Amino acid sequence: MDLSYSDAEWAFRTEVEQFLTQNLPAELSEKVRSGRALTKADHERWHAILNAQGWLAPNWPREFGGAEWNAVQRHLFEEACARAHAPRIVPFGLSMLGPVLQKFGSKAQQEHWLPRILSGQDWWCQGYSEPGAGSDLASLQTSAVCDGAHYVVNGQKTWTTLGQHANMIFCLVRTDKSVKQQEGISFLLIDMATPGIEVRPIVLLDGGAEVNEVWFTDVRVPVENLVGEENKGWTYAKYLLTHERTNIAGVGFSQAGLAAVKRLARSEMAGGRPLIENPHFAARLAQVEIDLMAMSTTNLRIVSRAAAGQAPGVESSMLKVKGTIIRQEINDLARRAAGVYAMPFASEAVEGTNDPLPDPNGAGPVAGQYFNNRKLSIFGGSNEIQREIIAKTTLGGRP
Incomplete structure (x- = not known):
């Protein structure tokens, strides 16, 4: 486009x-x-x-x-x-x-952690979701109790993407149980090598293990690793989530995926003609391309606002919802275009070590991508929750 x-x-x-x-x-x-x-x-x-x-x-x-x-x-x-x-x-x-x-860190934290992110010295993962606190994140129970120069952390995080590679994790923890849920949360930076941390992989439907459970048992975290103020972590969490949800839209990757679908549909035959000439398939392809063009324009407006120093608001929820719907539709079209070549989706196929069918168009991995990307409408705040945020924010009353 x-x-x-x-x-x-x-x-x-x-x-x-x-x-x-x-x-x-x-x-x-x-x-x-x-x-x-x-x-x-x-x-x-x-x-x-x-x-x-x-x-x-x-x-x-x-x-x-x-x-x-x-x-x-x-x-x-x-x-x-x-x-x-x-x-x-x-x-x-x-x-x-x-x-x-x-925006919220101390000068010492900025000077220490930001260069290490750029250099690759630290690989970070995100400790937000818990078994009982996903989209309802404010109900999280992982606790951090101040003990002199340290916080003592106990609890569990889940769906921790690429946590098996990380040496650091930023976590939301509960530091006050006596107040409203959102008012008792803090934001901590935790070294994954600290005694008491255990990472357990979760094997997904496509055979991969990119997400994990992370367990904390009496993990001692220096108090200087608290970002901002104690019990103000919900404010920082919301700021971070607006950036995460905007990034999930993945406009460029949807554009590349759409181009790949078109290539497949031109080469695969249906009823003696290229699939791309099938009226039903062509109509779905045209609709997703129109939606992607509209989202691309919206994404530019929102990112422009963020570049001017404003954190994205409800617009990031809109992008998250629409972006994930578009990517999943593209995945489904690719799977349909691939036909029998989409059948292998085990981890061996993802790794390229199991190719039971000749696959001249490189369509084999599309089923794995289809199954893996079902998660897009759940993580980062489920699409159902995002629609509720949009409704409350735009139709009166704030979440």
């Missing part, structure tokens, strides 16, 4: 495309294109390449080592990376914790 860009913006797009051509390792691009699982080393390699260019943190201010790009530049960069099949940057440190520390 094309937008009216200025000469400077076209020049920037060309610069990004040239950079990707020259610096994106072919083997990483092929892994992403074919839907194979990326290793920790793969992520770290691409992270280091972008950091050396100064492009790792496009949304960060320059004072913190970021590129400080405007909304259009970030949009163009994401689109170009998706077209080139570049690995998606792990967002937890860069897109979630980084903005929180920049």
